[in-house]
Amino acid sequence: MRADAARNRRRIVVAARELFAERGLDVTLDDVAAHAGVGVGTVYRRFANRDELVEAVFVDHIREVTERIESDIADVGPWDALALLLNAVGEFVADDRGLATLLTSVDHSAPVLEEAKQAVSRLVEGVYGRAREAGVIRDELVETDFFGIVCMISAISEATESVAPGAWRRYMELLLDGIRADGPRVPLAVPALTAEQIQELDSRKHVRH
Structure with a gap:
């Protein structure tokens, strides 16, 4: 994985972890993208669901x-x-x-x-x-x-x-x-x-x- 792709993946995982801790699992990939400060397409390239x-x-x-x-x-x-x-x-x-x-x-x-x-x-x-x-x-x-x-x-x-x-x-x-x-x-x-x-x-x- 390229360095920038790896950084984006890490940002997404950290953002999801924070949202899960705060709101439970009832969050969408769109929510995670917004919290991570990346585009929705970036999230879907890393995670299918x-x-x-x-x-x-x-x-x-x-x-x-x-x-x-x-x-x-x-x-x-x-x-x-x-x-x-x-x-x-x-x-x-x-x-x-x-x-x-x-x-x-x-x-x-x-x-x-x-x-x-x-x-x-x-x-x-x-x-x-x-x-x-x-x-x-x-x-x-x-x-x-x-x-x-x-x-x-x-x-x-x-x-x-x-x-x-x-x-x-x-x-x-x-x-x-x-x-x-x-x-x-x-x-x-x-x-x-x-x-x-x-x-x-x-x-x-x-x-x-």
Whole structure:
């Protein structure tokens, strides 16, 4: 892609991200073009429809989250890396409701998402693997539990942010305390979600929207 085309594409994605965060997904490509300061034809040359633009914005979110977390955990121990990972995801979801909207609206089977999702998976696997090997998390905790943790934090953030901004952090602290290896624990009565179940949930979300 030529440099000017790449710059225009970036302007379009940034503009769409701002509009999605402010107004939800109920915006048109014309709206995005106006906000980006480019012609409508420029937007349509880069993105055939709104779904393609939504996917591009979601990929941009994923890369930003991944890069920030990788930088934050570079020089910390296994437990601190896990806590930083979960808190960073919580911050992104809580501070930018556009991300939460995209998370439940994008087609998670879209090929354009695969590379970004694999990068996230590798990050989670690495942090989880270090924590497990160091013995700082409960034996019952598995990688797919992180999906549930993120969903819980997203839900409590959405429910409380208008009246108690940042309240999600209290529940993150409770969750972190619950997954530590040390201290007395109540046995987990329900098994963790499987990867197949999470994939099915993602598919249902896309169908609803």
